[in-house]
Amino acid sequence: MLKTIVATLHTVMGSSLSQQSAVDTITQWRSRPPHVLIFDSSRREISQYMEAVDKLTQSPPNSKETNNKDLIAIAMARLKREFIAVLSRQADYQAGGPISTITTTAEFSSVADSTAYAFRYEDYVISDLPSTDVITYLKNIAQRMNSGGKLADCIRAYKSVRRTFLQAQLSRLRFEELSVNLNAKRYLWDELKIKMEFWVQLSKICVKKLFDREKKLCDQIFQGIVGINGPAKDECFVGTVQDFAAGLFSFAESMSLSNQPYERMETVFTVYDSFLSILPNVKALFDSVPGREIVIRCEETLSNVEIEVTRMLHDFEDAVLHEKPVSNSSDENG
Template sequence: MEKNDHHPSEMSGSFSKNGNKNDDDPETLEAKSAGCQQQHAENEQAETVEVSPPSDPEPSLEQILNEVDRFLETTTINAGEDKLKLPDQAPDCVELLSNMVENMVNAYNAGKTNFGGDQDDSFLKAVNRISKLSKRFNELPSSSTLSSSLNRTSAALHRVMSFLEDKFRILLHEESKAINNQEHDRCLLHEPEPDKDEEELAEFSPETISDINKIASAMIFAGYENECSMVYSIARRTAFKAVLNKLGYEYISIDDVQRMQWESLEGEIASWINAVKQCSKKLFSDERKLCDSIFSDYPPLSRILFGDLAHPVVIQLLDFAQAVVLTKRSAEKLFKFLDINETLRDLVLAMDSDSYAEELISEASEAKTLLGSAVVSIFCDLENSIKSDQGRTPVPSGAVHPLTRYVMNYLKYACEYKDTLEQVFRQHLKIEKDEKETCDGGELDDVPTSETSPFSLELMKVMDLLDANLDMKSSLYRDHALRYIFLMNNGRYILQKMKGSTEIHELMGDTWRRKRSSLLRQYHKNYRRETWSKVLQCLSDEGLQVSGQGKVSKPVLKERFKNFNTLFEDIHKMQSTWVVSDEQLQSELRVSISAVMIPAYRSFLGRFKQYLDPGRQSEKYIKYQPEDIETLIEELFDGNPTSMARRRT
């Protein structure tokens, strides 16, 4: 029972028929009439001036409410008989209250009074009493003599509730209209629109929330919970949908998703991700706060209404994600799938059990798991792509193979999602373990810890497959030197990509990197041996001395210079067309070659040049000076054939 505005004792001498004085009571009227006749005679005798009796003032709302409260108190259920103790006729305050409430509604509707002012509290107090009277009268048997009072209060209550329902609906839409007007004004003033990523539901002022809260409480107390809930749900669903649309998200059926080209679907995925992120970070939490504020007196109802709003939105968002998963899988979809998975992860984290049904949280988690499995499947298809690349045509000039570029760039971008990939691979391994134990009762090893990340193991497996594939492709080159150039090019490309990606470096580790660097150095040594060992043999003094005479054999010396020139020119002609795209590797190779060739050639030339006759014979066999050799070495690995200009001494 609500606390009365005034104690019933303050109402002595009022208009009630419940034991209090009232000018309309028959006995009072009779006594009053007799008294008036005697007074009239006395007045005539005294020849006094006649005065009119004072009229009774209209009862105030507070008096009416107090009288209603007293009536409700005296009509409580008798605990022993379990029956209502009611008079045969309702007091006048019932009719007066009904009339007064309807007059207030008329004043609101006519614009004489604005809802949201000081008079609202009085109005809502009156509505509260009408609700209590209606409930009390509804407990009466159909044959009760108070049925007419029931009809009167029911009619008044229905009219009041219709008014409050309309006002409830208007207030719920009020802020949205204000926001729209602000956007219209912004367009007229050419002001920039707010960032779509900062879109939000209409923010209600504290005064508006207070008014809506009062109306909701009044309607629910009066038994109009269903009507109140329906108006609120429709208004907020409309508002929520409008915000999602402004974020660029609109519902797309599963069939439409299946028919869309991937390029178009990528745009829809971007809008979906933005919408879900906004829901996770702000929109749902704001909506829950609004619902709690409006239905602060009814927390269970607030939870139900928020759930009724959030459930279809979340299901619609999950349907889209699951529809994308059902599209044909391909390598280029991995990154969008990872984006969707991360978005669902954030959504699941934002869904606490106090605000969302466990079933809904479970569905979101299942959708995330489904996305994770799709991610694992797509990533593991990279293994098949490497295995199936069995082309028998070597890459010209020993350059980096397209497969190497594709795999390393793929891994570089994939490893930017390192944490997510570790999560999905770990979850996938756990699912496989559970399925294995369920199927045959066997047990797998424990799921790897973070130190032995299943994604790291998968990454190493991919790298091993790539190495094996490149080794096979290197064998396609007939020239062994070019084979090592190819392996160096690809090995350096892999190493540089690893150095440029902190994530790959963390996953593969320093041991793997050192092993890769050591392998590159071995390729370098092998190249130098295959290419320049025969040239260096020409610069050896072995076999130049005439046996037993201590003299240099000119024919042999001439043949040595001739062979050197031929070998060097052939190497230059061929290897200047080879490609070493990494500038550091190119420089390392040239420096390494010069370090071996220049000292050897300078020494050989310095020791044996004198044995050739000056003039044409010398020019014929000594075609290059050490500086020329150095210049020609600097032309190697540019990918452009260079003509060999004749160098003169």
Template structure:
């Protein structure tokens, strides 16, 4: 048989009888069958894609392929994949065939349509794609695992019904929109049109992130701008940042990462590129603010806001690391870490400055009445607030040992517990600062000319210190032993005050008040007592004991020593001297009067000269 006839039979299936043995030859019928399928794909693509051609006259009447008919959207995407396979086939057969040109034109039309759909979905569903809705999904992993192939997602009513049982209506809508975006992105990327898709995504989503940060009040401030602010203005900025950063990280950036990972799950490089371009600039600006604050002019009142900033970043660090995991977002992690380091350095410097300020306090005027020194109030209020930050402070001073000439004495503060080293470090640091204050108060006490008043001053101030410890987290940090030891020290100061301030009054009475003495000696004792008591009362009536419990304790202690002894002497010798001239001037105080006079002490009210010299009958008072 001529070769021409053989070729004719081999290549033309329509002329080959079905019974011909050549029909079973594998190569020729298979080639013809594939070509037929590819042609069918081309015709089907023509019928599905062309009605959605943006250039047709009907385009203006159309809204969205995905909004109009989800089944058609599913068919559209499937036909694009089939068209892509047909194009590969036509290229392998004839790279300049008319069918390949038709397929390429259809593909361009399809990509224009999908590009438009992608833009419309992103733009029209901002509420369903807001970070709060997106981040409400359980995790990025669940978001990724819920989207397999788009053929299983688009229009899958069963899956959506299941989803609606476990997530809210908003999250359900969010899931559907995200699935649409993912399907379009997968299709465009696999068709070689990823750039167009990514460009649209970056533009729209970056504007949403920027708008979100703007609404949160996150501003782009320079270091010089912050340095020029007064404290009130800067504190407002810090408060706003503290209120915003948690939302920005856990909602805005977290939601954006979930959405980006979901939509571009087909390509890790695209996911990284999109998320980086969308979030990097805003995140660096957000985490740069604390560093500028840390570098600004330092003052004691800034300490607690700086600790707030440190704590905020520290608490959010796990999320920061998990969200900004890409190499291209390492600068975000680096900026957050740099701010954390700078804030820690600022806190350490401010603690050193605080200690130095206590030591350098140069006020030379004694506080009137031995009252609590302003330095004591300031330092203890400051330290009680610091104790509320013990956790974050422990982290900051972990590698900053206390350097002193000798360890704290055990009589002042027990050795740290090795099982709780971080707590011990902050405890030792705070105990040291209180010791610096107490040493300074010892110096302040020497400013008083009256030794008894200097002891009352020390008792007042140490009682205030102990009270602040007892009523704050300092109690937890310093421990019961520290507080008990210092309460005993208050009692010692009070006893010293009592001994020095009332010794003349106590010694004016006989050692044994009921022992027999001559009337002349009794008269002399009454005179000495009157003079000593009046002098002590007059002087101490302007002294102050602020703490009510301490004040009452001192009064009761004096009264227990004084009133019974005076009563015994008074009752034995008042009648002995009843015939004396000017008996009222000689015996000026009845025993019950002494308690009344003592009750007036330590309020800082002072006393007139006539009050203490009046007769016993005139100044006896009921209370």
């Protein structure tokens, strides 16, 4: 049925539905239960509702038709519920079940446990984007909410659903453990080393796979739609992932300030090398006005890590020149 939905929506804008028919259609759907979706209805009903919304939003401001403004508000509320329901359904499908039932971090072993370091970027597989039919349907709703002056509501709804979905995905990866006690100096080195190795894998999974998928989804649904804050696709994407991106960079920055001895340079350099790997992706993903702050944060954090690597190299060179013994400090505090 989805293919017929798409075909229908492509013909809606040129329709000639009468004003009274538009009023009747919106009124009839108002009486239906919220859980009954237009998305799941017949081709005729989908076409008729979308035509009705177009007719009302395109009516002249001085139209003599009564209750036009109220009917548009009713239609926008219905479309918002529709948008949330369809987007949430797709999120549940991608997650392999309702997001609210996904296992939390507490049910996994700690990252500090050597058995927990099990996620590798190369082996991590993400779910596919929703089908083209579903994306087209969501895009049509977003366009009509924009025409009805409710784009901000649509954007807020989108960010809420996708943030919840992304949070669930990252909980499975124990992302929260990177933000627990960011003072890296308090960790024993063995524990900090495991977290750093974990960060190397997680940073690439987030930036190159999870964030990239979110960017593509935003682009496909909101392409060409502009709100008061600029392109809606940029506002939605940055608003969805910015807190998680900040968490990644916060851990790396904390690590760079831990003043590790040069004997631990290899692990720190691995973090630096991973940072260099994701930087081009970060710049490409956040190449927008709302994303600029994240790019700056990433570059500043990378600079701090680079300074730490340089210091450790100098300490190592100094030790070699003065023939200082290289100590084994793996059991010392960081």
